[in-house]
Amino acid sequence: MLQYGMARRRLLQAGICLCGCLAAGTAAAVSAGLVEVAPGVLVRRGPDEEASAANANGIANIGCIIGDDAVLVTDPGGSLADGQWLRAEIRRHTDRPIRHVVMSHVHPDHCFGAGAFLQDVPEILGHYRLGAALAARGEYYQRQLADLLGDAAAGLVVPPTLAVGEEETVLDLGNRRIRLVAYATAHSDCDLVMLDETSGLLFPADLLFVGRAPSLDGSLSGWLAALDRLRATGAMRAVPGHGPAIVELDRAIGPLAHYLTILRDETRAALAAGRTMEEAISTVAMTERDHWALFDDYHGRNVTQAYKELEWE
């Protein structure tokens, strides 16, 4: 949630009007098009940027999986404008019906594009806690996004229509089975993980950040456990929530596990030494600084979250 506030502040500092005059034309500024990372799997690589009027909050990796009968959207995008862009791109590749829209978790860069697909009347899938999370935060996110992009481009909160539980949900897109499962609190409290059986590609969404600073909004210990669970799926390749469109799963998990482990261990050490939160923010895991894009935008907040979680241990 921080990213929107920060981007907005920068714009305000630059004296740019945020009163809606930027709403038009933002979709055109969204980065590169869809890349086919496996047969029938299209991904837009989100740029390693903060949300801005220029990128219409199109910063996450989003795309679709195409079966013989139907299309599934793997995160609809970061705003209505971003979702509209995605829908238009999908339609350039296929005219099969868009029957499923998956919202991987509550963060707006992943789910605010859902409104662009309502015309397709799809099933909208999310973690069983996503509905509650969107009800609690949706309006707050919507307001921040509207401040940044204008009301028209921001879009509205779209609730999921089908809750995915801890037992797998299986969809069939036509000779293409998709397995979805709800994870325990990790990156957020509503992370959904999806596997495309045909390509073997895993979609861990924001449980996997590659090269771009992760943001911790759930549980540090939970996230480390979730990384073990991702490894245990045995999937070879994955589409991360941020970073390259496709990665080797095991190699990509390594740096993230390293960052989170250092964050945990050094925050614990800071607590044991009686250091204050401010001291922890300026010292913990700074050796990681050169390894992640947007580190300064997210790391201090991650330490704050880690400190708050671990100080009760």
Place this chain on the structure above:
Amino acid sequence: MGMNQNRRVVCAGLVLAPLLAIASPVLAAGGTDSEREERWQDLRQSIFGERPVEDGAGLITLEAPARALDAALVPLTIRIAPEHRDRIAAVHLVIDDNPSPYAAKASFGPAGDPAVLRLRVRIDGYTNVHAVAETKDGQLHGTVAFVKASGGCSAPIGVSDEVAMQGMGEMKLRPAGPDTQGEATLLIRHPNFSGMQMNQLTRTYTPARYLDLVRISQGGQTVLELAGDISLSSDPAIGFAYRPGEADAFTVLATDSDGASWQESFPIPAHTQ
């Protein structure tokens, strides 16, 4: 923030403890220096009446981040210079542009030491934050820091209200490190609902419910009495200093705006020298 929230703010203001009830209109975050000064003069008048707030340079300092990393949890540190500590009765914290600006008042008892006070607060917009030391004879000495933040008071706590209320009133005392004698941090589990957060089930705003008083004492002598408000972050943390005494335990009494109360005792961290 939107008009809806401004209305909420007015509602929240009505239920605050008399000490903290300030009916000043809420200005939009932002504004010129002169508007900020006018705002502060209004607040000063509401809180302190006709008493002037002198420049506290050399007496009081306020450490705050220029830009909040997390607007719902902004760590602040207030320090009193050694030569003035014996004169100080209380410290007031005012977040000028917050919906309920008077964030906290810490009163120091005979076992207290005003050397340092650490709080974590919500900050709703770009605002001045004032820390004002009050001497035992009623003089006021202030300092100010400007903080850039956005939406800290309405930011969702991140879990459901029910989860946020689990363990409400649990406490923990963390001693400071070996280099820092006579300081500790008290942690209290409490959502400190601001009245501006949306309840996910009812789609209505969760009513304000916040810690309004925390009293820390040792051997019957007060160390610190903190009057709090919705500007304190959820799961409030209070970093404080104390004077070594005869007693071997702190007693903590916490009450909230719904009339609930909790009491705990903690061994006083041993001084190694």
